[in-house]
Amino acid sequence: MAGFRFLLLILALMPHVRAWAEGQLTLVNVGRGVDFGAYSLKANDFRYAPGTTHDDLDTLRLCESIDNSRLIVFGLGKEKVFAETSAFVFGTPAVVRSLDAFFARGGLLYFEPSSWSVYNSWSKKARDFFAARGVPVPDGANYKDVDSAKPERTTTGTATADAWGRLFAQPRTPEPLHAIRHFAGKVADAYVPCVVDAAGRKLLMGHALGAGRIVFSLVFSVHRSATSAFWDNVVEAQYGQAAVQKQASRTRYLETARQMGRMGLHIREIPLGTPCFTDMPPPVGGEELAHIDLLLARGDRELAEIVFFNCTEENYLFRLEGDRQNPVHTAFRFLDVKPRRTEFGRVQNEIVTPPDASGTICVPSGETKALLLAAEARDLAPGRHTWGFTLVPVNFEAPPRTITVTAEVLDLEMTGDWPAIYLFGPYEMSWSLGQVAAYQDFLADAYHVNYISTAGDIWKKVIVKDAAGHLTLSARDEDYLLDEARLQRLGRRWIYGYGLMAAVEARFRALGETMDWQDADKVALVDRALARRAAVLRARGIDFSQAYDPVRDEPHTGDIANFIRAAELVRRHGMKVAVDIATWCTLEDIRRLAPHVDMWEPWEHRLVQRDTAAEELAIYRSTGKPIRPYLCSMSGNTDPYLDYHRFRGIKAFLLGGDGFCTWAANSWRGNDYRAKDNQLAGVKGQFPGAFYVHHGDAGPVATLRLEMLREGVEDLYWLRRAVREGKAAELRSTAALKALVQAQDPARTKAWRNALLRALATEKVQSKQRK
Numbered sequence: 001m002a003g004f005r006f007l008l009l010i011l012a013l014m015p016h017v018r019a020w021a022e023g024q025l026t027l028v029n030v031g032r033g034v035d036f037g038a039y040s041l042k043a044n045d046f047r048y049a050p051g052t053t054h055d056d057l058d059t060l061r062l063c064e065s066i067d068n069s070r071l072i073v074f075g076l077g078k079e080k081v082f083a084e085t086s087a088f089v090f091g092t093p094a095v096v097r098s099l100d101a102f103f104a105r106g107g108l109l110y111f112e113p114s115s116w117s118v119y120n121s122w123s124k125k126a127r128d129f130f131a132a133r134g135v136p137v138p139d140g141a142n143y144k145d146v147d148s149a150k151p152e153r154t155t156t157g158t159a160t161a162d163a164w165g166r167l168f169a170q171p172r173t174p175e176p177l178h179a180i181r182h183f184a185g186k187v188a189d190a191y192v193p194c195v196v197d198a199a200g201r202k203l204l205m206g207h208a209l210g211a212g213r214i215v216f217s218l219v220f221s222v223h224r225s226a227t228s229a230f231w232d233n234v235v236e237a238q239y240g241q242a243a244v245q246k247q248a249s250r251t252r253y254l255e256t257a258r259q260m261g262r263m264g265l266h267i268r269e270i271p272l273g274t275p276c277f278t279d280m281p282p283p284v285g286g287e288e289l290a291h292i293d294l295l296l297a298r299g300d301r302e303l304a305e306i307v308f309f310n311c312t313e314e315n316y317l318f319r320l321e322g323d324r325q326n327p328v329h330t331a332f333r334f335l336d337v338k339p340r341r342t343e344f345g346r347v348q349n350e351i352v353t354p355p356d357a358s359g360t361i362c363v364p365s366g367e368t369k370a371l372l373l374a375a376e377a378r379d380l381a382p383g384r385h386t387w388g389f390t391l392v393p394v395n396f397e398a399p400p401r402t403i404t405v406t407a408e409v410l411d412l413e414m415t416g417d418w419p420a421i422y423l424f425g426p427y428e429m430s431w432s433l434g435q436v437a438a439y440q441d442f443l444a445d446a447y448h449v450n451y452i453s454t455a456g457d458i459w460k461k462v463i464v465k466d467a468a469g470h471l472t473l474s475a476r477d478e479d480y481l482l483d484e485a486r487l488q489r490l491g492r493r494w495i496y497g498y499g500l501m502a503a504v505e506a507r508f509r510a511l512g513e514t515m516d517w518q519d520a521d522k523v524a525l526v527d528r529a530l531a532r533r534a535a536v537l538r539a540r541g542i543d544f545s546q547a548y549d550p551v552r553d554e555p556h557t558g559d560i561a562n563f564i565r566a567a568e569l570v571r572r573h574g575m576k577v578a579v580d581i582a583t584w585c586t587l588e589d590i591r592r593l594a595p596h597v598d599m600w601e602p603w604e605h606r607l608v609q610r611d612t613a614a615e616e617l618a619i620y621r622s623t624g625k626p627i628r629p630y631l632c633s634m635s636g637n638t639d640p641y642l643d644y645h646r647f648r649g650i651k652a653f654l655l656g657g658d659g660f661c662t663w664a665a666n667s668w669r670g671n672d673y674r675a676k677d678n679q680l681a682g683v684k685g686q687f688p689g690a691f692y693v694h695h696g697d698a699g700p701v702a703t704l705r706l707e708m709l710r711e712g713v714e715d716l717y718w719l720r721r722a723v724r725e726g727k728a729a730e731l732r733s734t735a736a737l738k739a740l741v742q743a744q745d746p747a748r749t750k751a752w753r754n755a756l757l758r759a760l761a762t763e764k765v766q767s768k769q770r771k
Contacts, residue, residue: 076114103212202634250366257311271746299414420659430693554582649716
């Protein structure tokens with residue numbers, strides 16, 4: 001959404017459901033040395049100086065980083081900075097909530113080595129945080145020299161043999177672990193030894209907190225070099241092997257294949273929603289792909305993901321030849337999935353396009369390559385349909401491979417009441433300039449995005465100054481129109497960008513004026529403009545009764561009075577009001593807004609992890625207004641296809657939503673194909689990789705994230721339809737859907753979807769027979 005929206009992760013559906021989209025690493029006042037940016041993670045580096053004041057955005061950035069992390073490295077720094085920073089981090093309610101969720105899903109909080117004086121500088125808020133969770137914190141009394149007579153004497157430690165110690169020593173043997181001090185005393189006795197020296201003294205110790213861990217370290221040697229086997233072990237334990245495969249090379253890929261005994265070319269089908277990197281290792285076991293099964297409703301689009309593992313020294317080129325003699329061949333088409341280096345350093349199969357005019361795809365040596373088979377059942381009768389295609393070698397000699405496809409079409413059609421879907425955009429930015437209509441149609445026609453941002457801003461033309469310099473309104477009807485007529489003609493609904501307040505205030509500033517929403521004369525001018533717009537729209541037969549104006553994007557408490565006044569202007573002239581409830585909105589803000597809004601767009605995290613979630617949801621439901629939770633796009637992290645994209649529909653359903661919103665269709669802050677151009681983390685107002693659609697010179701280009709989002713829309717459609725028709729009760733139960741989200745299993749998700757469609761179709765057939 002607007003400047004503040006780069007919130008990346010949904011932590012959980014309910015407190016016990018683990019988060020999945022954890023592609024970030026949180027660093028707080030960490031000393032120089034280790035190059036955490038070398039990992040395939042987004043390393044968010046927070047540095048606070050003495051006297052730092054923390055506004056909402058600072059708090060929001062830290063929360064979203066913790067929400068996306070499985071590791072926090074905390075530098076203790078100087079006494080004053082540590083006291084202030086520990087008070088902010090462990091005493092700010094929003095951050096505390098994120099920390100509790102972090103520990104609940106197995107996060108590791110690691111405190112760097114520091115001095116005796118710093119250990120005595122804990123803020124009271126930080127002490128209270130840990131005390132309330134049963135964790136004592138070490139202070140100066142627990143900080144001992146290895147040799148009091150020679151305080152700088154070094155000792156060498158080794159990791160203990162238990163699970164805690166293995167966290168820091170496996171699978172790689174780390175460099176010698178040196179320290180000049182150790183932990184001792186009553187508080188230290190409450191901790192598990194993780195690294196000890198020959199005398200058994202604790203150089204690094206840990207304490208459990210929920211499913212997570214807290215670690216204090218006096219091992220200085222692992223913080224003095226850019227690379228470290230110690231940190232490789234920690235990162236791999238928390239994030240998996242992919243995080244430490246730092247841009248794996250073709251040579252490494254082929255060597256891995258040799259070690260696995262998997263040389264040659266291997267072709268497999270993987271469940272849709274499985275992240276597919278170009279360095280994803282070849283499969284162990286299994287049969288070569290020979291057959292694909294698909295289940296579809298009429299009007300549905302279903303994808304099968306075909307993956308090539310090229311464990312050879314050759315670049316292979318294949319031509320895709322479908323059985324064009326088969327009368328059902330028009331129901332099938334291929335989509336090439338091209339690689340892109342993400343902002344996190346991984347090269348991922350991500351860009352979805354039709355094959356080129358030759359119908360060929362290239363499978364490079366030492367890489368994993370993805371291809372999609374898309375099936376659409378618009379013109380297929382119910383029943384089983386068999387088709388096939390052949391992979392014809394182009395630049396090498398080998399037998400062609402023929403793969404058969406069975407598409408079972410159910411007596412079930414996708415029609416009727418679609419969920420309300422909005423992607424905050426598309427925006428008319430540099431690469432999409434002049435193509436906004438193409439983007440709107442692309443998203444609406446193929447991806448079920450039925451709420452569209454209007455292109456442009458009437459206020460730049462409507463509010464003007466006359467010859468005497470007085471504010472007045474344009475007399476031209478055309479100035480009060482955007483693209484409403486086109487959107488209505490195509491069956492779209494629309495939303496007026498980021499709302500009345502921002503647009504009007506920007507126009508006043510451009511004219512050298514200040515907009516005051518409590519100034520009767522200025523409000524009257526805006527009121528007349530809204531009345532004129534409504535009259536012009538009505539005169540052209542445009543029905544704007546389902547159009548929404550967000551009024552103010554993510555309002556703060558101080559905005560509420562002005563928001564209410566502006567909202568009532570909008571509603572007075574026949575248009576509806578939407579409101580985005582951001583992380584900082586209070587329950588009292590929501591209660592004040594309730595009589596003045598027509599649609600709730602709450603930040604989804606508020607409704608799944610906060611202790612006030614039930615109370616907040618009850619407020620929304622009591623108004624009877626639609627609920628459409630929103631989240632922001634993953635800022636380039638394309639891994640969590642299920643949790644963040646596919647499961648949008650299921651999570652909205654569980655919250656009682658009639659749709660959902662997510663940001664953004666195309667929010668580029670540079671060339672969206674280049675990871676470097678998007679590597680702007682830490683810069684306020686910049687959102688690396690925050691888009692669902694790539695630009696193309698001839699129009700928009702899809703991503704796998706967008707395909708997964710489409711699947712999520714369809715999930716919500718089928719679930720809502722099952723409720724209306726009283727079917728598939730077990731498959732749509734809260735328990736079943738929570739379990740599905742928690743499992744994060746692409747194959748299980750496909751099986752659930754197929755079972756849901758069969759239940760809808762079968763129960764329909766049974767009801768016909770009863771008649």
